[in-house]
Amino acid sequence: MPIAGCVYNLLTGFFDPLVDAVVTRKKKPDTNPFGLAAITTGSLLWGMTKATVGCIPGINAPKIIATTLLVGTTYLTTCTETLSPDDEIPRKEVQPVASFDPNDKLGLDGAGANKYIQGTEIFPYLIRFENKPTATAAAQTVLIIDTLDKTKLDLSSLQLGFISFNNRIINIPPGRKNYTAYVDLRPAQDLTVKIEAKLDERSGVLTWLYTSLDPTTRKLTQNPDAGFLPPNKTTPEGEGGVFFTIRPKNNLITNDDIKNRAYIYFDNNEVIPTPTWSNAIDKMPPVSQVSSLPQTQADSIFTVRWSGNDEGAGISNYSVYVSVNNKPYTRWLNKTTDTLALFEGKRDSTYRFYSIAQDSTGILEAVPATADATTTIAKVTGLEEDLAKQVKVYPNPVVHTLIVELPQPLRTATLTLINVHGGIVSKMEGKNRMELSLKVNQFAKGLYLLRITDGKSIVVKKVIIE
Numbered sequence: 461m462p463i464a465g466c467v468y469n470l471l472t473g474f475f476d477p478l479v480d481a482v483v484t485r486k487k488k489p490d491t492n493p494f495g496l497a498a499i500t501t502g503s504l505l506w507g508m509t510k511a512t513v514g515c516i517p518g519i520n521a522p523k524i525i526a527t528t529l530l531v532g533t534t535y536l537t538t539c540t541e542t543l544s545p546d547d548e549i550p551r552k553e554v555q556p557v558a559s560f561d562p563n564d565k566l567g568l569d570g571a572g573a574n575k576y577i578q579g580t581e582i583f584p585y586l587i588r589f590e591n592k593p594t595a596t597a598a599a600q601t602v603l604i605i606d607t608l609d610k611t612k613l614d615l616s617s618l619q620l621g622f623i624s625f626n627n628r629i630i631n632i633p634p635g636r637k638n639y640t641a642y643v644d645l646r647p648a649q650d651l652t653v654k655i656e657a658k659l660d661e662r663s664g665v666l667t668w669l670y671t672s673l674d675p676t677t678r679k680l681t682q683n684p685d686a687g688f689l690p691p692n693k694t695t696p697e698g699e700g701g702v703f704f705t706i707r708p709k710n711n712l713i714t715n716d717d718i719k720n721r722a723y724i725y726f727d728n729n730e731v732i733p734t735p736t737w738s739n740a741i742d743k744m745p746p747v748s749q750v751s752s753l754p755q756t757q758a759d760s761i762f763t764v765r766w767s768g769n770d771e772g773a774g775i776s777n778y779s780v781y782v783s784v785n786n787k788p789y790t791r792w793l794n795k796t797t798d799t800l801a802l803f804e805g806k807r808d809s810t811y812r813f814y815s816i817a818q819d820s821t822g823i824l825e826a827v828p829a830t831a832d833a834t835t836t837i838a839k840v841t842g843l844e845e846d847l848a849k850q851v852k853v854y855p856n857p858v859v860h861t862l863i864v865e866l867p868q869p870l871r872t873a874t875l876t877l878i879n880v881h882g883g884i885v886s887k888m889e890g891k892n893r894m895e896l897s898l899k900v901n902q903f904a905k906g907l908y909l910l911r912i913t914d915g916k917s918i919v920v921k922k923v924i925i926e
């Protein structure tokens with residue numbers, strides 16, 4: 461599983477060097493090329509989770525590195541390559557967050573406000589807590605309770621990730637659902653911190669309990685001033701976090717929600733609920749089609765339209781494929797958000813089109829068995845072909861005024877300027893005129909079609925207004 465491997469590599473391989481790099485960087489803030497003077501373990505946790513999330517298809521990991529992680533490009537580049545050698549995997553850009561609320565919960569980012577995902581991803585969850593700077597005492601115990609939705613999450617896939625507090629990180633070997641660690645704080649403090657993480661597989665309740673023990677008695681310290689987590693006066697001394705990954709069940713359907721929230725207890729204080737992190741599932745491919753075209757086209761340039769819809773995250777883009785005279789299809793447009801374009805073909809040729817839509821989670825529509833639309837560009841007479849060569853249109857691209865020079869047979873002709881939507885934006889008649897000028901600066905910039913006809917022959921030119 462490349463995704464699992466990727467997350468695992470980040471957690472085990474990436475974290476320690478990153479800590480070192482950040483510590484080094486803190487000593488030399490002037491060398492920071494991104495203008496972030498203080499990078500703390502707290503923001504590091506955030507950055508790392510984002511990076512982990514960035515390993516999931518749909519998220520732009522390099523963007524995150526550049527803006528929040530600052531270091532470790534090699535790891536994430538490897539990670540990205542492992543995951544997306546195929547350009548069919550979309551990249552969603554995630555905006556890094558500069559600050560965070562203490563006591564919160566972060567999960568997998570997804571498409572749109574509902575954070576749509578395909579439901580095959582590994583879900584990373586990070587819960588962070590803080591003993592507020594205004595607190596009067598160090599916390600002796602912190603209990604985190606996270607009830608996993610057994611109907612939607614596959615408890616057998618749960619893996620505890622790192623546990624942190626102050627500037628200490630406890631890495632947990634992969635595959636663990638239960639873990640107990642002891643961290644000796646001596647000589648700085650006469651305490652041993654016991655951290656017990658466990659999953660109750662029957663109820664789906666996941667808990668982490670941090671306890672400040674007297675190193676001699678191995679019981680809760682009797683010193684009322686002692687505690688493993690001081691008020692967070694100097695970040696990150698009063699911060700902590702716990703991380704885990706889990707997979708959703710595979711029987712989820714489109715628009716199912718997976719919600720998760722944790723509850724944090726500091727000693728005997730009132731419970732602090734975190735915000736709820738929610739993802740929605742999208743398993744439905746989008747549906748799209750190229751709109752039907754007339755059997756024959758008079759012009760060699762014509763507008764092709766397409767449209768579609770998607771249950772779930774919605775359509776992200778379309779690719780449009782074309783076949784000329786029954787030859788194999790080739791891609792005409794790649795991942796466009798447009799729903800129409802001018803197509804330029806050759807006379808006396810038949811064109812077949814179909815579209816492939818992709819939704820915002822990355823699901824692609826299947827290739828249709830038959831073309832969505834077929835059209836043939838009409839043959840022209842030898843006379844028209846000669847005329848087309850004689851018509852001169854300049855300057856092209858044009859900014860202000862287009863000059864059209866007409867050959868003798870077309871000197872009494874109608875000029876029609878047509879936009880990409882197929883709409884007529886300008887029409888003029890010239891009687892016995894060798895040259896016509898057309899002011900175009902009032903029209904929107906873009907690609908246009910200029911049709912010149914005397915009623916018998918048609919000449920078509922492509923014009924770009926800049």
Ligand SMILES: [Ca+2]
Nearest residue numbers: 744771772819
């Ligand atoms: Ca969908």
Ligand SMILES: [Ca+2]
Nearest residue numbers: 747748749828
């Ligand atoms: Ca289709």
